[in-house]
Amino acid sequence: MPAETCIMGLFKDDGKAAKVILDLPAAGFSFRRAHSPIPSHRILEALKLRKGRVGWFTLTGGIIGFFAGFALAIFTSVQWNLIVSGKPIVSLIPFFIVGFEFTILFSVFGNVIGLLVCSRLPDYGGLESYDPRCSGEHFGVLAACEAGREGELMDFFQKKGGEVKVFA
């Protein structure tokens, strides 16, 4: 596999960063990652990301919670085994409230877990090839090029109005 060099273009405008992301493949460079200090719809659109899988975690959590709520209510009622107001020990109508509440609770759990898994968090190692300015006022576009084409990639970023940072 040929050696690659990663170079970051830093832009003060998310529109320029988005344009660079779109133009990189045509110029023969590989896009690696984008860094943004704020959520940017322009960059998100340029990245053409597939829909996240967090929703599936939420749905799974909700379904598990629904049945877990019923299971908990049934289990505790059976343990006490007390007939109250002539009602059956296992009464599904009021247990629905517990099922509903657990649906919401486990959906939230699923959502948070999905967010952590899909974002690959926590990341104790920190990011490679990162510039702290991307947490300030710059939008960073990290791209890779084959050895020997570093100058072309730097020129490409500079022509698009960005500053350049080279990572070893």
Place this chain on the structure above:
Amino acid sequence: MNTTMPPVQPGRNAAPQRSLFTLGAVLAAAGLAAFLAGLLGPHPQRAWQAFLINFLLWSAMAQGAVLFSAVTHTVKARWTGPLSGLAGAFAGFFPVSLACFLILLIGKNHLFPWLHEDLHGKEIWLNIPFLFTRDGIGFLILYGTGWAYLSQDLKLKFGTSAAGGGLRRMLAGRIPQSDTDIQRVQRRKNLWGGLYCFAFALVLSLIGFDLVMSMDPHWVSTLFGAYHFVKAFYVGLGALIILAAIVHLRRGRSAGIAAAHFHDVGKLFFAFCLLWADFFYVQLTVIWYGNIPEETSYVILRTVTPPWDALAWVVFIVCFIIPFVVLINRRIKTMPGAMIALCSIVILGIWLEHLLLLGPALNHAAAELPLGVTDGLVFVGFLGLMVLALAYTLKTFPEFLPPGGEAPR
């Protein structure tokens, strides 16, 4: 600063075609024939039952759809786009609904089982003259505020002139010419829109108590009125989505109804699906806990006693389970064809739900479901009346239609 609003340029060529009027008239005639045949047959009470059920259902659709326009205007919602105008077109059914309400008076002996019962003091409330007077006044207030709101809306859309027939000119009244006039009309529109929302909750509650709950005069649920008007908004949204989808499918992107509009109104439809089920459940829970025979008998008869038990499950699945599962999907809400199918299923489900609520009271000790061809044809007849009302309203007031132009994605 000149704040004069540019008049909406409705696409006259987009107005309903003659074939739509013919279709509506044929359907209405089929329904009328079936209703008359039912009246002359051995079981006239079945024909009256079908009439009452369809009157409640189709009136609720019109009332609920107009509520969408009024409530989104009142809360200054900006996402509605052309949907708000389309919703206003359902007000064309108001006169039909009022006429149908008066026709109910003819069938009173077949429709109100409590006429032949000892009401133990409830006669003060449940008697025919008082019931029809208060409900009639209620409908007049509801439809009056609805049309007052829409007439202000139309005045703003007419621009500086209201060319056209007498009804247009009459409704337009004094068309605003200056900025002061426009602001005055805006204020009136806000007022009437808010009043319609208020009247909707009050009058629909009253109708729910009087024309549905009172059929079992010894059963009481204080939440029934709210359940009834939530249901009306639910089916109103369904009817609006169907109309918007048809306009979109006929006119394409020039209709100005974007996927985002369908997505947003689909979410509202989803929300009211949940709310309808919630209102059903909270009533059920209280009755279940209370366990008072005169309350539980109503629920037991309709949910665990044949032949109604099967119908109860069908209603629950069609009105809640199916839309709940389907509408979780985001994409389906943006597909007009799929939404027509789903909303039609829900409306049919609510039609059956009316049968579930009214049927046991009107068919004591029924061995099988009182549902036949006549019921279906009367439904079709009311569909024809709705088609005619919408076609006439949209032809007379094309301002209700989207003004045209390329829809945003």
